[in-house]
Amino acid sequence: MFKVLVSDPISDFGLQQLTRAEDVEVAKITGLSEEELISVIHSYDALLVRSQTKVTKRIIEAGVRLQVIGRAGVGVDNIDLDAATSRGIVVVNAPDGNTVTTCEHTFAMMMSLARHIPQAYTKTVAGQWDRKSFLGVELRNKTLGVLGLGRIGIEVAKLAAAFGMTLIGYDPFLSEERAEKLGIKLATVDTIIRTADFITVHTPLTDETHHMIARQQFDVMKRGMRIINCARGGIIDESALVEALDEGIVAGAAFDVFEHEPPAPDHPFLRHPKIIVTPHLGASTLEAQENVAVDVSEQVIHILREEPFKNAVNMPTVPSDLLNQLQPWFTLCEQLGRSLVQMTDGAIREVTVECAGELADLDTSPLIPYVLKGILSHHLSTEQVNIVNAIHLAKLRDIHLTVRKSLFTESASCEITLRLKTTIEERWVTGTLLPGVGGRLVRIGPYPVVLPFEGYVLLISQQDMPGTIGRVGTLLGDSGINIATMQVGRNEIGGSAVMILKIDKKASRNVMESLLAIPEIKRVREISFDERGEEGGAQP
Ligand SMILES: NC(=O)C1=CN([C@@H]2O[C@H](COP(=O)(O)OP(=O)(O)OC[C@H]3O[C@@H](n4cnc5c(N)ncnc54)[C@H](O)[C@@H]3O)[C@@H](O)[C@H]2O)C=CC1
Numbered sequence: 001m002f003k004v005l006v007s008d009p010i011s012d013f014g015l016q017q018l019t020r021a022e023d024v025e026v027a028k029i030t031g032l033s034e035e036e037l038i039s040v041i042h043s044y045d046a047l048l049v050r051s052q053t054k055v056t057k058r059i060i061e062a063g064v065r066l067q068v069i070g071r072a073g074v075g076v077d078n079i080d081l082d083a084a085t086s087r088g089i090v091v092v093n094a095p096d097g098n099t100v101t102t103c104e105h106t107f108a109m110m111m112s113l114a115r116h117i118p119q120a121y122t123k124t125v126a127g128q129w130d131r132k133s134f135l136g137v138e139l140r141n142k143t144l145g146v147l148g149l150g151r152i153g154i155e156v157a158k159l160a161a162a163f164g165m166t167l168i169g170y171d172p173f174l175s176e177e178r179a180e181k182l183g184i185k186l187a188t189v190d191t192i193i194r195t196a197d198f199i200t201v202h203t204p205l206t207d208e209t210h211h212m213i214a215r216q217q218f219d220v221m222k223r224g225m226r227i228i229n230c231a232r233g234g235i236i237d238e239s240a241l242v243e244a245l246d247e248g249i250v251a252g253a254a255f256d257v258f259e260h261e262p263p264a265p266d267h268p269f270l271r272h273p274k275i276i277v278t279p280h281l282g283a284s285t286l287e288a289q290e291n292v293a294v295d296v297s298e299q300v301i302h303i304l305r306e307e308p309f310k311n312a313v314n315m316p317t318v319p320s321d322l323l324n325q326l327q328p329w330f331t332l333c334e335q336l337g338r339s340l341v342q343m344t345d346g347a348i349r350e351v352t353v354e355c356a357g358e359l360a361d362l363d364t365s366p367l368i369p370y371v372l373k374g375i376l377s378h379h380l381s382t383e384q385v386n387i388v389n390a391i392h393l394a395k396l397r398d399i400h401l402t403v404r405k406s407l408f409t410e411s412a413s414c415e416i417t418l419r420l421k422t423t424i425e426e427r428w429v430t431g432t433l434l435p436g437v438g439g440r441l442v443r444i445g446p447y448p449v450v451l452p453f454e455g456y457v458l459l460i461s462q463q464d465m466p467g468t469i470g471r472v473g474t475l476l477g478d479s480g481i482n483i484a485t486m487q488v489g490r491n492e493i494g495g496s497a498v499m500i501l502k503i504d505k506k507a508s509r510n511v512m513e514s515l516l517a518i519p520e521i522k523r524v525r526e527i528s529f530d531e532r533g534e535e536g537g538a539q540p
């Protein structure tokens with residue numbers, strides 16, 4: 001039974017996929033402090049949050065069973081992503097479900113700002129009939145500057161166009177063609193700041209966007225402009241804004257978000273006559289809350305059941321057609337990693353994945369975490385390494401990763417060669433998928449083999465001398481070990497040679513040592529293709 005903790009108010013309707021699942025138990029406990037969450041999180045497989053719960057490193061470390069943290073919304077700045085990644089916990093969000101709602105809130109804020117609606121309402125209900133203080137401005141023919149043209153920014157631009165506004169915007173990822181189709185003139189942040197009558201920000205809060213609008217920007221702004229933030233507190237410098245309002249540079253500001261939420265009771269925004277505020281309500285509609293809860297519940301259940309999922313924030317997203325083409329290779333990559341690491345001595349320095357044949361036409365980077373999982377789980381534990389943290393763990397160990405591609409293959413239409421360079425040697429193996437059969441190891445170094453990834457294989461390096469093969473056969477036979485298949489290869493008569501023996505049961509340490517005692521034998525290595533390859537090496 002999977003246990004899911006919902007620690008923020010999330011739509012019951014949207015959570016139905018989880019609450020109705022027979023293999024899931026949902027607990028809704030909101031308003032927990034960090035300490036309270038730390039004391040309960042150890043029993044849960046998944047944690048679902050909105051923006052209130054701050055999912056700190058301490059909470060993540062206490063979540064010994066946690067496999068997934070689901071964010072019913074867009075921003076994941078309340079979740080320590082590095083801590084989640086290094087623990088191999090997937091973080092998923094629901095990026096599409098609240099776009100329209102947040103866009104509409106931004107528009108409501110812009111119109112309220114243009115017409116002083118909150119201030120006029122407050123006075124009117126207080127019994128004052130003041131028709132002089134609230135002279136507004138029209139939106140039509142005004143220039144709206146949009147910083148951040150992602151999902152929400154673009155929706156805002158579309159609505160603004162319908163209101164007859166002129167649009168200028170900046171987003172490092174929006175192409176000229178797309179902008180043109182949307183009727184947005186792309187400009188630099190500096191041009192937008194100098195020319196816009198209204199500015200609205202729709203970026204995430206990052207190192208680059210933190211205080212993107214500060215004193216320096218207010219100093220060159222068009223006098224009498226108005227500014228809106230329904231994205232994240234901290235994108236606009238709050239103190240610099242108050243100064244700009246007091247100096248008459250800015251005519252009004254509308255904020256849904258704050259640098260620290262909730263803001264302190266003496267926060268200057270809360271009593272400034274030219275600032276209107278809402279308590280982070282951008283995503284708060286019935287529709288958006290249902291949408292994001294449905295989306296995130298679906299992803300969480302997929303992850304818990306080990307089914308394909310989307311919207312992982314701390315893993316690259318693989319488009320579904322590419323995923324379909326690469327999926328059959330995932331297990332093979334893990335098996336190649338697990339086999340090769342058992343053949344190799346020394347500390348791993350470099351991993352190279354060479355994709356040959358038709359595979360070379362695809363983006364093969366999603367294969368890397370599987371290769372690394374195979375390699376790293378031999379030394380670490382399988383519970384410790386997964387495809388979320390494999391790259392992170394490799395980087396922590398200074399393991400260099402390279403992907404190479406070639407259209408040429410030696411045998412099958414596609415094959416993958418994995419190379420490991422360690423502090424003392426370099427070894428490589430090649431695998432492929434045989435139609436109707438499955439994954440096979442087809443070369444160990446330069447030696448052709450056809451081995452399924454199951455059971456045990458002995459790799460023996462010896463001097464090519466008459467009688468050595470017979471002695472190995474006799475020794476294994478005397479130890480009750482049957483040889484299923486055997487391949488031999490050598491570089492020249494009397495030179496270096498190898499034996500690759502598929503054996504029906506595991507060779508004991510004694511057997512390995514007896515093999516090594518044969519004078520011509522230089523190295524013996526046992527490869528276990530089981531989930532966790534057991535150490536079976538013996539060498540001088
Ligand atoms: N107030 C609220 O309740 C809500 C707030 N949000 C916030 O709104 C923001 C936007 O959300 P979405 O549009 O869904 O995200 P998105 O990821 O679709 O769009 C963000 C855009 O910002 C752009 N960007 C990043 N750095 C930039 C920079 N330095 N300058 C200009 N553009 C930059 C990105 O290229 C991207 O296109 C996020 O911060 C999100 O957390 C989202 C939903 C509700």
Ligand SMILES: O=C(O)C(=O)COP(=O)(O)O
Nearest residue numbers: 050051052073074075283
């Ligand atoms: O989705 C987002 O990024 C939001 O800011 C919405 O936050 P909330 O879910 O309302 O706490």
